[in-house]
Amino acid sequence: MHRQLSIAPLTALALILSTGIASVASAASPGTPLARGAASGRAVEWYDVRDHAAAQSASALQAGPRVTAERFLQGAAAELRLEGVDLETKVELKSGSSHTVRFTQTYRGLPVIGSAVAVRVGAGGAPRAAIVDVARGLSVSTEPTLDEGAARLVVEEQLGMSLVQSPAIQLAVLPVAEQPGKLVWMVDIHQGTRHQTRYLVDAHGGGIQGIRPMAMDAxxxxxxxxxxxxxxxxxxxxxxxxxxxxxxxxxxxxxxxxxxxxxxxxxxxxxxxxxxxxxxxxxxxxxxxxxxxxxxxxxxxxxxxxxxxxxxxxxxxxxxxxxxxxxxxxxxxxxxxxxxxxxxxxxxxxxxxxxxxxxxxxxxxxxxxxxxxxxxxxxxxxxxxxxxxxxxxxxVGYNQGQFGMSAYGLSPWSGAIDEGIADYFACSLNGNSLLGEASLVPLGAGRELQDTAKVCPDHVVGQVHEDGEIIGSLGWTLRTALGQEIADRLVWGAVQSLTPGVSLGDFARGLLQTADELLTSGEMNEEDVRTVEEAIAARGLDDCDHVLEVTPGEDRNLVLMGLGTMAQGFGISCEQAKGFLSLHSFFHFSARANAGDTALRFSVQLTPVGGGPLEWSIYARRSQSVSMAPSGPLGFPAAQGYDFKVEGLNATDGTLLIDASVDPAFEPGIPYYFVIENKNCPTAQLRVSAESITPPSEGEGGAGGTGGQGGSVPQSNDTPDDSGCGCTVAGDEAPSGGRWAGLLGLGLAAAAVTRRRFVRR
Missing domain, CATH: 3.10.170.10 (Elastase; domain 1)
Structure with a gap:
């Protein structure tokens, strides 16, 4: 399905959603109000600000990109919902005749993790787009209860060992969905190595709020x-x-x-x-x-x-x-x-x-x-x-790595984009689409950028190198079609716009934003822009945001990563990992019932790849996405804000039915949002579908003739009865996760948690 990538135009009076930028040369048209995250399916907000910027004086536009961007944000703070948000100018980047000015968010002088703003300034000196990824409504004491030494001890206890090298420790504010934020110590261990890892320690409560690998791998x-x-x-x-x-x-x-x-x-x-x-x-x-x-x-x-x-x-x-x-x-x-x-x-x-x-x-x-x-x-x-x-x-500084987080939980997309663009520029500079002929290919690990088989979301697995192949090969497709100079400009221009909470779809928006600027400057023509749009659609990046819409008759087919894959990267078994770790679908889902419908059924079918037990759940929420928050000893995100749930599933099929019998009762015409949490050992192929249920017309014999729900899984907050729903898959764990083998910092933490669990037993 070809979908339009939306970008919101900003006027002095209202913030509205456009019909999209499938044709970037056309003016955006009005739509419905833009809401961050839940309503848009994105953690990052994109705004077309050309109309707003046109009202700026000539003298303001001659002040230079940095000053122009700063003045624009001050003048548009209300429309961008930036009132009360503190920003610091970070860097000004050049892309041809355009510029990108980037800002970081602070709170009472402390950095706010994963937050940034970027303003694209065109060749004429006027702002053209604003990309906003900030935490609003922060309200947290910046006086820590734990000092640096206590934070280090928390990490050492988690690792089960003393740190030989002194870690770097810094205070920061961690945004948490639907909460006022948390003051955390950022404790960086194994600095300057491929295992460099950042622990986020609650500076008031002392718990681990997240773990993030920092290395990128004459x-x-x-x-x-x-x-x-x-x-x-x-x-x-x-x-x-x-x-x-x-x-x-x-x-x-x-x-x-x-x-x-x-x-x-x-x-x-x-x-x-x-x-x-x-x-x-x-x-x-x-x-x-x-x-x-x-x-x-x-x-x-x-x-x-x-x-x-x-x-x-x-x-x-x-x-x-x-x-x-x-x-x-x-x-x-x-x-x-x-x-x-x-x-x-x-x-x-x-x-x-x-x-x-x-x-x-x-x-x-x-x-x-x-x-x-x-x-x-x-x-x-x-x-x-x-x-x-x-x-x-x-x-730029947008890459959060494999365990980046956004309002949607684990969000490895910035890391995947960075892997893809790193592949692209290496290959583009060397003029060869195969990465690593002399080093990676002999090991069976070479990456061919001419391979365009992977598309989003069907082939996205949540591993940054694997998913980055979509980004790298898209860049090479553009290079083949438009030449190195234009393709390099498109890719680097897109990178300048990225913020930590991006989706893979945001990379496509960055490409189109840059294409629009190159069209305006005369360096691209309409046919070139269509080439970019078609390449994006062919790779599925026009439908690859944090939330995927599920419509009746259009099943979604994806990959659900199993716990066994990650556990092997930690050097422990899947069963050991279950005691303190869970995953969730990297995409959330939305479905909307029509006016007059009486219920909405959300169905999930798993096809395990390999053996091992299944243990998974479905969470749903009306009108906005299920919120995620750090949970467990390692701070991995778990569902927090939801209205409905089905937990403890161990069969391959599951259904959540929202009708008049649940609380809150089904309401037609509004969107419902879903996410899948899992402690499944095997990775699985995932098929997701939604069905809106309409009342029978007169003369059809009423609902009693349907035979009921049969073997479907109960909904709402009831304890599910899995009898008759399928059989538990037994056997070996998922195949080895070689891409995860470098997670030493997390592996030590996982092993330490496992040791403590065995001691308690």
Whole structure:
């Protein structure tokens, strides 16, 4: 089904929903009032502000994008519902002749987690769009009951071990749906490693409110692309080196430092050195080592410097990104290992702190591992991908990672988008759609951006690398159709608009917003815009927000992640994980009964992939989405605000019926919202349907002839009777979740909870 992506126009009098931006050149038309989250199915609000901005004076528009955006937000605060919301200007980004000015939200001087605003300013200097993702109605004491030391102890108790490296600790405000917010300590452990994890500790009550992985994963002789694509080394100019005696691989006026691993691990910090100097006069002409697993390989270090500088220059020259501030300093570690053992990976870690210590301490760390088969430093695809995370983190800062949260609970979409755009820019710069020929492909983990088989929501699984393939391949489709220059502009322009609470559909809105700007500037034409719209629709991103509409006769087919997959990433069994962890459908659902209907039936059918027991529930709410809040010892979100529930299902089919017998009673003509929680061990194919029930017409014999509900699951708050509803699936747990294997910080927490449970028994 082709659906329109809605964007709301803003006038001085009202805030209204448009019919969409399926044709971005046309003016938005009036519709119904916009409400955040529940009514729109999105956590992020998009506004077309061109009419509002047209009323601004010429002098106001000549003040520059930053001042223009600030003045616009002040003048439109009432319409944007930003009164009482404190914003701080973060950064101004350039996209061709347009600009994006980004703001972060604060509360009494503290950062508000996951909140941001972006204003798109067109070539003429006038605001064109506002993207709002803020927490309203905050009211929380900013005086903590627990101090930093107590917060650290909470984390150590959760882990079941003392922290060797001192964590970074900072106060912040955590928005919670339908609550005034919570004051939390952000406690970051394993800083600067691929296992960097942030614990959110209630600064008043002491409980864990969430856990979020933070890592993302002269002349010189180099491979132009990789050992697989361009196996013959070439001599190139190493630009922007800082002159020193002895000469070292430090560049960008000191903001890039290339080092080599010496010892250590992510748990106890790394020891690195920078001892590589020129080997041919003033030049770094090292040959590839005879043994690709040589841990002191100088060629790898030179290769890293060259390609990181190449992509840095691309973002500076093409997109106007300013990488000169000290906050952009990055330490790159070549030949990285874990306690001297190879590892098949590379990662970017923000806020690296003192993980490498001393003169190499840096706010950003990029680690390129010595792999089990090949050195990952010989494949520029891999660390160009990691550079994509580095650039988006420092320029935009929207990526919440695998365990990001929004009003809809677990929300891995910002992480998936970031994985996709990192794939795209690595491949686009290298001119090849296959990511990782020399490093990932031999391991069976290469990603082909020409593969367009995945669509949303059918193939979305909730894992950031898997779902990011939709984003990366969409970018490559646009590159093939429109050329690199326009496609790169579209993708980077979309990224500038993103906020932490985005859906995959918001990335599509960003593409269309950028296409609209390029159409206005004459750099795209109407046919080009239609190409973008068609590519978005072909990948299902015109129907990929947090809430999916379910209409009679149109079943939704999705994937419901099983607990067994995540538990294996934690290093525990599914049965152990059940004691403290549950998941939910990453999408919520909505259905609307017609006027005159007497009931609405919401049905779910699971087809397990693999074996293991089922344990799941359905929650529903009238008029607005089921609200989610942190729950359990790890703070994973669970349903909190709902009107109806069916709990403890262990069959493959379940039904929730809303009719006149429930409280509140069924009301025709209003939307109802649903979410599925599960502790199922296996991942399952999920089929969701909705049926509106109409009264029988005269002469049909009345409702008594239907035979009742049969084996359907009881509704409302009654304890469900699963007899006759199907059989429990038994057998092995779900297949291994290899993509989850790096969740060390969460795995330690899960193991500690499990140990305590066994002790209590």
């Amino acid at each position: 002349m010189g002789r180099v491979y132009q692309i990789s050992a697989a694509n361009t196996p013959e080394p070439v001599d190139v100019t190493l630009t922007d080196l800082v002159t020193s005696n002895p000469q070292r691989l430090t560049g960008w006026n000191g903001n890039l430092v290339v080092t080599n691993y010496v010892s250590g691990s992510q748990q106890n910090s790394y020891t690195v050195e920078q001892s590589l100097g020129p080997n041919s006069g003033e030049d770094f002409l090292y040959d590839p080592p005879a043994d690709p697993r040589d841990p002191t390989d100088g060629f790898a270090q030179v290769n890293v410097y060259y390609h990181m500088t190449r992509i840095r220059d691309y973002f500076v020259d093409t997109h106007g990104v300013d990488t000169s501030p000290a906050s952009w300093k990055v330490t790159a570690v070549a030949n990285l290992m874990e306690n001297g053992q190879p590892f098949d990976n590379a990662f970017f870690a923000p806020e690296a702190g003192n993980v490498v210590g001393g003169q190499f301490s840096s706010p950003n760390l990029l680690g390129i591992y010595q792999g089990t088969m090949n050195d990952f430093s010989i494949d520029s695809d891999v660390f160009l991908h990691e550079f994509g995370h580095y650039i988006s983190h420092n320029a």
